[in-house]
Amino acid sequence: MEIPRSHPRYHSLMTREKLAEAFRKGLVVPEGLIAHGRGECFDYILGEMSRDFALEAERAGVAMLLLADHPVLSVNGNTAGLVAEEICELARIIDAPVEVNIFHWSDERKRKIAEELEKHGVEVYSRNDAVLEGLESARRIVDSRGIYRADVVLVPLEDGDRCEILKRHGKKVVTIDLNPLSRTALMADVTIVDNITRAIPNMIEFAREMKDWDRERLERVVESYDNRSVLRRAILAIRDYLTERAGELE
Numbered sequence: 410m411e412i413p414r415s416h417p418r419y420h421s422l423m424t425r426e427k428l429a430e431a432f433r434k435g436l437v438v439p440e441g442l443i444a445h446g447r448g449e450c451f452d453y454i455l456g457e458m459s460r461d462f463a464l465e466a467e468r469a470g471v472a473m474l475l476l477a478d479h480p481v482l483s484v485n486g487n488t489a490g491l492v493a494e495e496i497c498e499l500a501r502i503i504d505a506p507v508e509v510n511i512f513h514w515s516d517e518r519k520r521k522i523a524e525e526l527e528k529h530g531v532e533v534y535s536r537n538d539a540v541l542e543g544l545e546s547a548r549r550i551v552d553s554r555g556i557y558r559a560d561v562v563l564v565p566l567e568d569g570d571r572c573e574i575l576k577r578h579g580k581k582v583v584t585i586d587l588n589p590l591s592r593t594a595l596m597a598d599v600t601i602v603d604n605i606t607r608a609i610p611n612m613i614e615f616a617r618e619m620k621d622w623d624r625e626r627l628e629r630v631v632e633s634y635d636n637r638s639v640l641r642r643a644i645l646a647i648r649d650y651l652t653e654r655a656g657e658l659e
């Protein structure tokens with residue numbers, strides 16, 4: 410479909426097209442389209458921009474990944490559909506593997522997502538040879554070289570149960586979720602309330618800037634970070650944005 414650049418919702422419509430195309434290619438599940446709609450709604454009431462609290466979380470998330478012994482970037486269908494190239498670029502800069510880990514289980518879709526990521530020249534883990542005990546969903550099945558032994562995991566667009574189980578297995582979780590009220594958002598160590606299409610490019614910039622920093626400097630970024638305060642600011646930003654918009658109608 411041809412979307413004119415002049416369309417006021419050009420970026421949002423292009424993102425939809427990208428996801429719909431990924432769905433047609435078999436990377437994304439129908440449920441992923443619904444999940445994206447929920448994300449779009451939160452993005453709308455956050456003003457469709459990377460707010461200061463999001464940038465702060467993106468910076469802390471990058472610092473945590475750079476400090477990790479075994480960082481892993483977890484990729485599901487929506488992430489592959491929207492930012493395959495960018496997440497691979499981030500993986501290269503922070504020297505972390507990417508692992509395909511999906512909620513709606515399908516060996517074929519897992520293979521397709523892995524192939525899509527490999528096009529961008531990164532190491533992709535997708536073996537089903539380890540289990541995160543305590544989790545019912547397919548996401549319990551992980552790669553023994555990746556999430557299983559990771560100390561810090563980036564898990565964008567996550568479901569609450571798995572975030573909980575990753576935490577129970579002693580891992581630090583960095584998530585990207587436009588819904589600051591979700592269980593994942595509340596449970597993660599670092600919650601990036603931003604659209605993944607903006608968050609990953611921002612994280613690439615931070616990673617380029619911070620990759621040569623010494624550990625102490627990175628540790629200071631992590632230590633001064635407060636996830637509860639970031640979530641509070643995100644919720645209040647929604648309230649303020651809505652109040653402002655309502656005010657325009659007075």
Ligand code: PTJ
Pocket residue numbers: 437438440441442444445446447448449451485486487510511512513514566567568569585586587588591603604605606
């Ligand atoms: O590929 P699979 O099988 O792993 O499935 C992927 C989905 C996304 C369907 C699966 O992880 C799922 O059901 O996720 P949830 O529980 O719906 O959570 C997704 C969260 O991501 C929701 O809180 C959405 O608001 C949020 N979200 C959706 N799109 C975006 C987003 N956050 C940031 N950027 C987005 N573009």
